[in-house]
Amino acid sequence: MTHQRxxxxxxxxxxxxxxxxxxxxxxxxxxxxxxxxxxxxxxIKTFLDAGLLRAVSTxxxxxxxxxxxxxxHHLVCASCGTIFDLPEDSVAPIHIxxxxxxxxxVEGHNVNFLGYCGQCSMQVSVSS
Amino acid sequence: MTHQRxxxxxxxxxxxxxxxxxxxxxxxxxxxxxxxxxxxxxxIKTFLDAGLLRAVSTxxxxxxxxxxxxxxHHLVCASCGTIFDLPEDSVAPIHIxxxxxxxxxVEGHNVNFLGYCGQCSMQVSVSS
DNA sequence: ATAGGTGCAAACTATTTGCGAGGTC
DNA sequence: GACCTCGCAAATAGTTTGCACCTAT
Numbered sequence: 001m002t003h004q005r006x007x008x009x010x011x012x013x014x015x016x017x018x019x020x021x022x023x024x025x026x027x028x029x030x031x032x033x034x035x036x037x038x039x040x041x042x043x044i045k046t047f048l049d050a051g052l053l054r055a056v057s058t059x060x061x062x063x064x065x066x067x068x069x070x071x072x073h074h075l076v077c078a079s080c081g082t083i084f085d086l087p088e089d090s091v092a093p094i095h096i097x098x099x100x101x102x103x104x105x106v107e108g109h110n111v112n113f114l115g116y117c118g119q120c121s122m123q124v125s126v127s128s
Numbered sequence: 129m130t131h132q133r134x135x136x137x138x139x140x141x142x143x144x145x146x147x148x149x150x151x152x153x154x155x156x157x158x159x160x161x162x163x164x165x166x167x168x169x170x171x172i173k174t175f176l177d178a179g180l181l182r183a184v185s186t187x188x189x190x191x192x193x194x195x196x197x198x199x200x201h202h203l204v205c206a207s208c209g210t211i212f213d214l215p216e217d218s219v220a221p222i223h224i225x226x227x228x229x230x231x232x233x234v235e236g237h238n239v240n241f242l243g244y245c246g247q248c249s250m251q252v253s254v255s256s
Numbered sequence: 257a258t259a260g261g262t263g264c265a266a267a268c269t270a271t272t273t274g275c276g277a278g279g280t281c
Numbered sequence: 282g283a284c285c286t287c288g289c290a291a292a293t294a295g296t297t298t299g300c301a302c303c304t305a306t
Contacts, residue, residue, distance in 0.1 A: 002261060002304080009195075018192040018202075018211040021296080036263045041296060043261090044193065056192040056202060056211060057185040057240075061296095062270065064146040064184040065172065067137075074146075074184060075232045083146040083184060084230045094239060096219055102212045103246030104203045111222060111239050112185075118231030130279070130286060149271080164288045169271065171286090189271095190295065 007031050008043045009052070018056050058112050073111040079120035086113070135159050136171045137180070146184055186211075186240050201239040207248035214241070 011027045012019070019027070025040045047053035058076045064083060073091055075084040094109055139155045140147070147155070153168045175181035186204045192211060201219055203212040222237055 004262075012193060012195045016196070016213060018194050020188075020190040020192060022190065024193070034263075038264075038297080039262055042298095044191075045297090052195070052197075054194045054197065056194050057188060060148075060185060062148040062150065063172075064148060065140060065152070066146055066182045066184050067140045067180070068144070069180075069182065075230060075234070077232075078235070084232065085144060086224070090225050091222060092220070092225070094219060094222060096214065096241065097217075102203060103249070104205075104212065104241075104243055105249045106203070106241045106243040107206065108243070109239055109241045111237055113224065113232075113234045113237045115232055115234040115236070121231070121233045129281090132287070162288075166272080166289075167287055170273095173272090 004028070004032055004035055004039055005043055005046075008040060009047065012047070012053060058114070071108070071110075073113065075113045075115065075117070077117040077120055078114050079116055082117055084117070086111075132156070132160055132163055132167055133171050133174075136168060137175065140175070140181060186242070199236070199238075201241065203241045203243065203245070205245040205248055206242050207244055210245055212245070214239075 007028050008024060011024055017023075021037070021040050021044055024044070025035070025037050028035050028040065044053065048055065058074075059078070060081055068085060071088045073086040073088065075086055077083075091111060094111065096106065135156050136152060139152055145151075149165070149168050149172055152172070153163070153165050156163050156168065172181065176183065186202075187206075188209055196213060199216045201214040201216065203214055205211075219239060222239065224234065
């Protein structure tokens with residue numbers, strides 16, 4: 001809608017990198033030197049809410065630790081943030097068919113299933 | 129080695145939750161009321177370095193955004209943090225065989241392959 | 257005219273660091 | 282005794298918010 005919103009979105013859409021808010025800020029600054037970092041954040045939030053954008057990692061506001069060193073996967077509740085373990089054998093084996101163009105040495109992988117836990121699932125159903 | 133380190137580790141190992149540093153702190157506080165949050169963080173770092181502990185989400189120090197709304201996966205470099213996209217069809221279809229005991233409504237999933245990108249791969253080889 | 261967006265500065269939250277005191281081997 | 286760890290407090294990084302002004306419809 002506004003010029004700055006447009007430029008921010010173009011910057012995000014026009015890259016295959018996965019920029020941080022700070023990086024967006026620096027890029028947009030070249031077009032709109034007067035822009036403020038707060039505007040970047042506010043717009044990112046708007047885009048996220050609108051579903052035009054996704055954050056790459058699972059959305060914990062803080063670090064989450066795991067002393068279970070065996071390979072396993074996670075169920076992450078999008079609402080309350082609770083993480084449940086999922087034993088590796090609950091999921092069919094995973095392997096990359098071909099690593100397109102990128103040179104990359106894979107050491108491990110981890111699947112995050114995003115969804116709603118029993119509790120939140122109910123609350124959402126009730127409140128909607 | 130020290131008492132506090134022992135208690136912190138026991139707390140981490142003795143839960144199937146995925147606690148935040150803050151939560152660890154509160155738990156350990158009940159045994160060692162004089163402990164400081166900085167000690168928790170220092171020990172977590174020690175454990176992470178030693179490989180006794182893992183952080184659940186991919187380790188960006190900051191939010192990473194993605195305007196590509198199609199389902200796809202990520203290659204995350206453990207060294208430099210760069211994220212590469214991997215088209216969904218590069219990976220065999222994923223599905224949960226059975227959701228063990230947990231009630232959970234899955235809405236989506238995402239695979240993160242952790243490893244080393246071409247650049248960092250070389251540097252590691254050279255420096256080691 | 258009105259709703260919503262912007263920029264600034266201040267507030268917050270999560271995490272890290274420096275340093276002197278104290279515990280461990 | 283040397284070295285590492287602890288606890289405190291201050292510093293830093295990332296993100297959010299309040300507010301007054303401005304702009305598009």
